[in-house]
Amino acid sequence: MFKSADKTPKFYTPGEALQKIAAFCAYQERTHKEVEAKLRSYGLDEDEAGEIIIRLSREKLLDEVRFAQAFVRGHVNQKKWGRRRILQDLKQKGLSEFCIKAGLKEVDGDVYYQNLLDLLAKKDRQEKESHPHKRRQKISVFLTGKGYEQDLIKMALDEFGKVPGADDE
Structure with missing residues (x-):
């Protein structure tokens, strides 16, 4: 039926x-x-x-701080989102600044930066653009869309060796 x-x-x-x-x-x-x-x-x-x-x-069945913490852990560890995107999503869900701050404390800086490097390496392998500056810009735009901060993106790109292909000028 x-x-x-x-x-x-x-x-x-x-x-x-x-x-x-x-x-x-x-x-x-x-x-x-x-x-x-x-x-x-x-x-x-x-x-x-x-x-x-x-x-x-x-009765502790509903706790927005616990929600924020679980949300942040899941989105950093599984989806590899950056703080800016997570912050935006939590605000959209109507959470208070207190809950958001408590949730963002769950971000482990080392894991966070490694996620950024992993995403950068993966995007670099997939990127078809051969011009070094355009390639770097495309990767940077991708990482910005994932919610990572510009200063960290720049640091990661520099650490990555100016993105392979940059020496081909």
Whole structure:
């Protein structure tokens, strides 16, 4: 049997919603904004959703500092994002400056710089541009898009040996 595409949303009582949202929060770290949106989709009003969020926070099922820390660790270690891109994403998710700062403390400087060097080397292998200055600029733009800081990009490019192909002038 096929499920209907225009499925009407199911509404829950606050008690039912609490059980569902507790499972939602236990599955992975969430922000207050995400949880509130989910509760609203369950048909709860702002006050009911607020009470459930307070309860989840008290019971440590919802913790935005923990969310920020997990987000930063995951995006640095898995996606190899830079601080600027992570910061932008956390702000977009509606986290406070306090939570963002706590999350960014999770960045290990050595791992962070090694990620930058790894990305640089990978992009260098893939880059087809042969003109040294254009090649360096393209790699720099790529790393900037990943969220790395300009001073670190310059340092990494210089350390990388001015990018192979630069001696071919």
